[in-house]
Amino acid sequence: MKFGVIIVTYNRLSLLQECLLCAFDQTVPFHRILVVDNHSTDGTAQYLDSIDHPALSVLHLPENIGGAGGFARGLKEMAKSDCDWVLIIDDDAMISPIYMEEISRAIVGSRYLAYSGTVETEGAIDGSHRRLLANRCLMTYRPVPVSAYQGESFVYDVSTFCGLVLKTSLIRRIGLPKANYFIWFDDTEYCLRFRKYSRILNVCGAKLNHRTVPPSPHPVTCWKNFYGFRNAIDIGRRYSSHPQIFLAYTVCNHLAHIAIDGALALLGNRRPERLYRMKIYRDVLTGMKKPPDGMDRRYPPGSGFQK
Template sequence: MNTRVCAIVVTYNRLETLKTAIAHILAQTVPPTEIVIVDNNSTDGTKEYLQTLQGKNSIHCIYMESNTGSAGAIAKAMTYGLTRNAYDYFWILDDDTFYAPNALKELVESIEETPFVMLGLHGANFKMGAKVHADPNVRLQEIDYAMIDGALIKADVVRQLGPLCEEFFMMCDDQEYSIRIRRAGYRIGVLKNGADDRQLLGGGGQFTKATLWRNYYSARNHTFIIKKHFSLLEFIAYLYHQVKLLLTAAILAPDRFKRVQFRLLGIWHGIRGIGGRTLDPGTLKFVK
């Protein structure tokens, strides 16, 4: 297989998990041509560790001066890869997901046998603003949206459409990119082969600290999407979705006032076009 793949790994303060993630990438039966690791200004020794890997096993490291989130880091790596002009695909990875040895091989084989320009391992269709997950019993299928973690994207399409929107910081950047791809007339698929082991270190549960900042960024970035890709149907779905989530938080959340406040601020910042890292996920304090 002569396909040239640039693997992009984004990391932030997960040194031990990152080591395992890198080991899984290096163990691929079809290895990527280059592994670009973007460190989002970690403070746990990640930078020092990555400096020992630079230039080995086709690894190139990029060190961000501040935490730019997944969107900013992926955009930076995509731009680097495009300037190299040496790749057929970008394979987008996170530091909390471990991939089976067959992951990249099956992604490449499947995308080259289909009309898809982006092929993910998880995806969904949209119905009135709600995600309807891809059928788990269908191995290869077309969908509206592919999760960026684990997705393979044709480099020519990235060159045409540009990288991810840095202003998103976290959340919904892959949804916006999927819309951009489909509006350009391309198709997106999902490969349900179970080749990824997601650690979900971002946190779970409905009313956790993690969902506080995630809900803020989700509300803000959904507003960005409506502004960038407006349609009346999607706008109605957006209003329904936001009202539903606001009511759920107001009625059920133990920290209802803060949760409603964060979502409303997210919508307001989206309307005003305030992007980037506006809320610190660690301290839950606004930084802009």
């Protein structure tokens, strides 16, 4: 079996350096390591061009097309390669030295076309990356229970692109992730698309350290939320068992949030953030009849409300 890995990076040079060391240090080595540089401006391009490694190739993009675009470009290249399996990660995913060894062992004699490992953040399991489809009508999900990680493996429905391993023939069969999502939910849509061919087997002994801040119970609204809401609507329209019910529920839900945020903003409760979130909901609702179209100029990376 020949394994490849796609690493999408943007302006996180120190993380990328560590991520590449982890990729170079596998007990089952990668046949090809493809780094997709999303037009970084922090010296990433120069660093990558200075590395001499037989498995490494670099794709320098002329503009930042978001994580969704980066993964789509990377998978397009890998689909043309002779790799049998492809690992998909961001530059903040540090795979353990035996990650691919554990995955390769699970593949032997198995019928699944998609695999993953266990994501840990600051030493604790982060279940948000491995989810079950809880309600096919409303397209809601729930994390796989932490107790499931006590076994050797478990099967689930939806993964992030944080340690997902796909058979290359599956990629060729279903096509590429939706680059027009820009960020967020491109991985969810991709998993739902290939679900009719295979669910995902999580190999609990294959671990990666996700070098990010643990999820907050009260995350601050930012520009990324627009893309999350927008792309979730597109997914519901495509995959809900009852799309009209899903859309009606989503409209009512967003209108309710606008009303609640408006009332609390009048009381002075986190007013700038609530007004910004109301704008996001309004923009999502007014544009929901249109398919996602990449980066929206109203919500460029780094934008947000002023505290």
